[in-house]
Amino acid sequence: MNKVLLFNPRSANNKYRIPNSILNIAASVDGKYDWVIVDGNCEHDPLAKILSYLDTGEFRYLGFSVMPGPQLRQAIPISKAIKEKHPNTTMVWGGYFPSNHAKVVLDSGYVDFIINGPGDNAFPNLLDALEQFKPYEFIKNLIYKADGKITKTIKEDLIDQDSLPSLPYDKLNSFYPIPKFLGKTYLGEKTLAYHSSIGCPFTCSFCAVVPIYEARWKAKSAQSVYNDVKYIKDKWGADAIEFHDNNFFVSEKRAVDFARLITPEKMTWWGMARIDTMDKFKDSSLAAIRESGCKMIFFGAESGNNAVLEQMDKGGTQTGEQIIRFAERMKKFDIVPEYSFVLGTPAPTQEQVEAQIDFEIDFIKKVKQVNPMTEIIIYTYSPVPTEGSTMYEEVKAAGFAFPQTLEDWISPAWESFDLRKNPLTPWLTPEMINKIRNFETVLNGLYPTVTDIRLNSLKRRAIKLVAGLRYKIDLYKYPYEIKLLQKVWRYRQPEIQGF
Incomplete structure (x- = not known):
C-alpha cells in the first residue's frame, strides 16, 4: 500500500492544458513509486475515479495540485470525502493556495502536509520518510501540523532545472491522450x-x-x-x-x-x-x-x-x-x-x-x-x-x-x-466596483480581444459600433446593450478563460 495518486482538480470547463504541475511531481517519483494521474478536467466524476483506485487498497499517498480559484471547487470536497472513506491515506497539497493559506488548509483536518514551493525533492523525500518511519522535520519546503501548531521547514535553494528528469508525457498519454490537452x-x-x-x-x-x-x-x-x-x-x-x-x-x-x-x-x-x-x-x-x-x-x-x-x-x-x-x-x-x-x-x-x-x-x-x-x-x-x-x-x-x-x-x-x-x-464601494466593471465592458466592446476566435468580423463591427460613442464621451454607466451582446455571443475574457 504505497502507490501514489496524483490529482489535478478542474481548472477550466474547456480548453484545458497538460497538467504540468502534477506531471512534474510524477516525474519526481517515477521509477521509485508506482503512480497514476487523475485529471479533473477530463473526468465527468473525478471522485468516483479516485475512489476506484483507492478501493483497491494499493494507494496510500495522494498529491493534489491546488491553485486559487476554480480548482478549490473540486479539491476541497473531494479531499474531505477521501479522508472520510479512507482515513489512513496521506493527503499532500501543493500549489499557491495551500502555501499562502497553510493554516486554514491544515486546520481542515483532511490535509496532512503542504509542499511549500517546488516539490521535486520535498515530495519524494516525504514519501521515503513516511515509508521508512523516519523523521521528516528536516525535509525542506514542508508545512505540517505538530502538537497543534503549524510548522514550516526551511526553504530549499531552487534546483537547476536542466537537472530535473523529463516529464513523463508518454505515461500521461496512457491515462489521457495528449491531443486532448492541445x-x-x-x-x-x-x-x-x-x-x-x-x-x-x-x-x-x-x-x-x-x-x-x-x-x-x-x-x-x-x-x-x-x-x-x-x-x-x-x-x-x-x-x-x-x-x-x-x-x-x-x-x-x-x-x-x-x-x-x-x-x-x-x-x-x-x-x-x-x-x-x-x-x-x-x-x-x-x-x-x-x-x-x-x-x-x-x-x-x-x-x-x-x-x-x-x-x-x-x-x-x-x-x-x-x-x-x-x-x-x-x-x-x-x-x-x-x-x-x-x-x-x-x-x-x-x-x-x-x-x-x-x-x-x-x-x-x-x-x-x-x-x-x-x-x-x-x-x-x-x-x-x-x-x-x-x-x-x-x-x-x-x-x-x-x-x-x-x-x-x-x-x-x-x-x-x-x-x-x-x-x-x-x-x-459597490459604486466603485461598478465603475470598473462598466468601463471594462465598454472597453471590451470597442476593442474586443483578438484572442476570442469565435467572434467573427461582423460581430466585432457591430459591438464596436455600439460601444464607440460611449467610449468617446466617457459614458460608462449602465452598458446593458453591450453586456447583452457579450452574453449572447459568449464573449471570452482572457484573464478568466485564457485563450
Whole structure:
C-alpha cells in the first residue's frame, strides 16, 4: 500500500492544458513509486475515479495540485470525502493556495502536509520518510501540523532545472491522450502549455508567487525547452505554445536563443514578461522573438501612477511614461502587448481610491491611443498574504480578513475573489466596483480581444459600433446593450478563460 495518486482538480470547463504541475511531481517519483494521474478536467466524476483506485487498497499517498480559484471547487470536497472513506491515506497539497493559506488548509483536518514551493525533492523525500518511519522535520519546503501548531521547514535553494528528469508525457498519454490537452486557440490549432522556469526575481506585493519563491528565479536552458517542445510537436502535432512561466523573459539571451531554435519549426507562441525588463532588449532581439512566431506577450503594467507602482512594490524601473512608450515601441515589431492593470488599491480615503480608479481609466485610454492593438486586462486588487509586506499590513488594518474555514473558500464570492474580479475589500464601494466593471465592458466592446476566435468580423463591427460613442464621451454607466451582446455571443475574457 504505497502507490501514489496524483490529482489535478478542474481548472477550466474547456480548453484545458497538460497538467504540468502534477506531471512534474510524477516525474519526481517515477521509477521509485508506482503512480497514476487523475485529471479533473477530463473526468465527468473525478471522485468516483479516485475512489476506484483507492478501493483497491494499493494507494496510500495522494498529491493534489491546488491553485486559487476554480480548482478549490473540486479539491476541497473531494479531499474531505477521501479522508472520510479512507482515513489512513496521506493527503499532500501543493500549489499557491495551500502555501499562502497553510493554516486554514491544515486546520481542515483532511490535509496532512503542504509542499511549500517546488516539490521535486520535498515530495519524494516525504514519501521515503513516511515509508521508512523516519523523521521528516528536516525535509525542506514542508508545512505540517505538530502538537497543534503549524510548522514550516526551511526553504530549499531552487534546483537547476536542466537537472530535473523529463516529464513523463508518454505515461500521461496512457491515462489521457495528449491531443486532448492541445486545444485550438488564437495561437494555433493544437496549443501546448509549457513551464520553462519557476519563480520571479521581483517582489510585487499583490503577487502570490512572491511568498513562495522570495524573489528567486531558475530556468531551463533554451536547448532543453526546445527539445521538449520539439518532441511534443513531432509526436502529437503541437503547433503553438503558451509559456505559463511567471516571467519567461527574465534573460534576454535565453529568450533569443530559444527564438532562434524554434524559428524553423514555424510555431506561434506567447509568454509573460515585465515591461522594464523587455524595454532593455535590443531591437534585434525583439525582431528575432517576433520572427520566431511570438505573436503576443503579457505584461504586468498594473498602474500608470508611479506612486501606486511604488505602493505595490513593483520594483525594477517601471514608470507610467515607460508603459506608454513601450506599447508604442511594440508596434514596429508586430507583437501584441497584453497589459494587465490592477484597479482599486487601498488609499487613506474613499475619495483617493476613486480618484485612482479615474486616473487608471484615463491612463488606459492613453495606452490605447498610442497602440490600439494593446490588449487590456483589468483586475481589481485582491490582497495576498505576503509576510512583511507594507501593503498587506495596510489591508489588514483596514479590516480585510480571509475566510477562517476551508469550506468558505468555495463560496461564489471568494471564488470570484481569487479570479480578481470581486475584491471583498472594505475600501471599495459597490459604486466603485461598478465603475470598473462598466468601463471594462465598454472597453471590451470597442476593442474586443483578438484572442476570442469565435467572434467573427461582423460581430466585432457591430459591438464596436455600439460601444464607440460611449467610449468617446466617457459614458460608462449602465452598458446593458453591450453586456447583452457579450452574453449572447459568449464573449471570452482572457484573464478568466485564457485563450
